[in-house]
Amino acid sequence: xxxxxxxxxxxxxxxxxxxxxxxxxxDTTLEFTQWWEPELPAGSLRKIMDDFEAANxxxxxxxxxxxxxxxxxxxxxxxxxxxxxxxxxxxxAWVNNLNAxxxxxxxxxxxxxxxxxxxQVADIIKVDGKAVMFPVASFVYxxxxxxxxxxxxxxxxxxxxxxxxxxAAKKMTHADKNQYGWVLPLSLQTPSxxxxxxxxxxxxxxxxxxxxxxxxxxxxxxxxxxxFVKSLNDAGTISPGIAxxxxxxxxxxxxxxxVGMMIDSLAHVNLIRKxxxxxxxxxxxxxxxxxxxxxxxxxxxxxxxxxxxxxKHQDEAWKLVQYLMSEKVNAKLVSLANAFPGNVNAKPxxxxxxxxxxxxxxxxxxxxxxxxxxxxxxxxDLMTQFDVQAQKMLAxxxxxxxxxxxxxxGWMAKF
Numbered sequence: 001x002x003x004x005x006x007x008x009x010x011x012x013x014x015x016x017x018x019x020x021x022x023x024x025x026x027d028t029t030l031e032f033t034q035w036w037e038p039e040l041p042a043g044s045l046r047k048i049m050d051d052f053e054a055a056n057x058x059x060x061x062x063x064x065x066x067x068x069x070x071x072x073x074x075x076x077x078x079x080x081x082x083x084x085x086x087x088x089x090x091x092x093a094w095v096n097n098l099n100a101x102x103x104x105x106x107x108x109x110x111x112x113x114x115x116x117x118x119x120q121v122a123d124i125i126k127v128d129g130k131a132v133m134f135p136v137a138s139f140v141y142x143x144x145x146x147x148x149x150x151x152x153x154x155x156x157x158x159x160x161x162x163x164x165x166x167x168a169a170k171k172m173t174h175a176d177k178n179q180y181g182w183v184l185p186l187s188l189q190t191p192s193x194x195x196x197x198x199x200x201x202x203x204x205x206x207x208x209x210x211x212x213x214x215x216x217x218x219x220x221x222x223x224x225x226x227x228f229v230k231s232l233n234d235a236g237t238i239s240p241g242i243a244x245x246x247x248x249x250x251x252x253x254x255x256x257x258x259v260g261m262m263i264d265s266l267a268h269v270n271l272i273r274k275x276x277x278x279x280x281x282x283x284x285x286x287x288x289x290x291x292x293x294x295x296x297x298x299x300x301x302x303x304x305x306x307x308x309x310x311x312k313h314q315d316e317a318w319k320l321v322q323y324l325m326s327e328k329v330n331a332k333l334v335s336l337a338n339a340f341p342g343n344v345n346a347k348p349x350x351x352x353x354x355x356x357x358x359x360x361x362x363x364x365x366x367x368x369x370x371x372x373x374x375x376x377x378x379x380x381d382l383m384t385q386f387d388v389q390a391q392k393m394l395a396x397x398x399x400x401x402x403x404x405x406x407x408x409x410g411w412m413a414k415f
Contacts, residue, residue, distance in 0.1 A: 086316070104133075186242050283363065
């Protein structure tokens with residue numbers, strides 16, 4: 001039997017073949033887990049991903065976004081189960097733990113193979129010689145002050161020293177109105193309050209929680225900080241619920257005029273303005289001990305980025321990392337986030353276009369970045385241990401000296 005194939009049938013067959021070939025060359029989809037998207041202007045991170053996809057045909061990016069605490073838990077679970085996203089947003093306090101689990105890829109070979117210019121990167125976070133994280137954007141943690149609450153309380157000069165801060169916090173506290181001078185989040189679920197809201201007082205005065213690479217929590221700097229925090233609590237100036245309060249709840253209290261002052265990340269300025277456009281606030285450095293005249297340490301945290309060791313698409317993941325660390329893209333991202341760049345050549349535009357961030361930049365130029373938790377072994381465990389002892393102190397169960405001694409004992413076991 002003889003068949004005659006008509007031209008129309010040939011066209012159908014060709015179309016079917018092309019469809020199959022297209023399916024065979026399906027796009028690689030990268031999963032990118034981070035907490036950045038909710039803290040950026042709506043749609044802006046997605047637009048950067050769209051631009052990346054346009055520049056890299058065949059690669060698609062799915063953003064997995066959530067609040068910081070949720071993202072941290074999700075990454076922790078992913079690391080333990082081998083299901084970590086291809087690309088992950090990282091906090092410097094997490095990398096030691098994640099590396100110990102073998103969850104993060106070493107980016108050294110990727111840099112070498114692609115002839116990546118390491119000199120353009122502000123920092124490369126290494127653990128055991130492995131390059132596991134680039135800081136994409138860094139945020140200082142100044143003190144946010146509600147200027148309207150300050151004026152109503154008769155605070156005419158924003159505090160520069162601890163004594164002035166305590167005085168202002170007392171004046172701005174009206175418990176009958178559910179209004180307090182300061183907010184301290186010490187939830188054990190997210191113990192970063194130890195880093196951002198407590199140790200920041202130590203670093204501000206040029207002091208350290210370490211000595212010769214070992215914990216020095218029983219030294220005067222940390223004990224004095226604990227004593228100061230206790231004095232704020234004893235005076236009733238800290239909003240209730242310290243032991244369970246998260247960073248997200250801290251920001252909500254500030255946004256809703258329930259606290260006059262908080263130490264917080266510049267990353268939250270857009271969020272604060274969105275939640276309460278009428279809020280009148282200013283930024284000041286973390287106050288120092290009386291008599292200190294040196295440079296102020298600026299607590300900071302970074303939006304870090306790394307690649308999963310379990311990813312089947314590490315080449316494509318590395319392309320995304322390179323893209324975000326490139327000069328123009330990094331400048332765009334940090335301008336949107338009002339952060340300091342991870343690429344040393346990137347120039348954010350916010351320092352001239354926004355008054356608040358211009359002020360933050362002045363604070364940055366006159367101080368120095370300080371965060372002694374970055375890269376420490378089991379950094380979050382250390383924060384948790386200190387958190388437990390600080391809570392006991394604030395509950396009246398022990399003195400600042402006892403809290404420091406107990407934390408020191410726990411920390412030394414980790415070193």
